Amino acid sequence: MADTLLRQYFPLIRTREEILELINKEERLFSVYREWNHAQQEHFLDFCTGAKGVKVLYDSFFKSIFNPDIFPHRLETLLSLLLHEHVKNHTGTSQQRYPFD
Numbered sequence: 001m002a003d004t005l006l007r008q009y010f011p012l013i014r015t016r017e018e019i020l021e022l023i024n025k026e027e028r029l030f031s032v033y034r035e036w037n038h039a040q041q042e043h044f045l046d047f048c049t050g051a052k053g054v055k056v057l058y059d060s061f062f063k064s065i066f067n068p069d070i071f072p073h074r075l076e077t078l079l080s081l082l083l084h085e086h087v088k089n090h091t092g093t094s095q096q097r098y099p100f101d
Helices: 002-009 016-025 027-035 038-049 060-065 072-083
Strands: none
Touching: 016 027, 016 038
């Protein structure tokens, strides 16, 4: 049910069966897929079907994109949308420095 609801909004998301069919058709893909253990295969299929996503809120990816010292408007916009009220970032809120500052 969640699969069909997600596909209503994102029609390019494929089912597990469709993804496996594509993998089986392409020798190179099939070879790589077969090298993975069962847990890795399941993780890949979950990601491709939208059952699980990338944990952008827990890693450096999020910190890089939403760094308030570099892109204050991005974090303000995200928080404002989530909280349904205007949020303004105050300077000096970042706790760590980044190597690309």
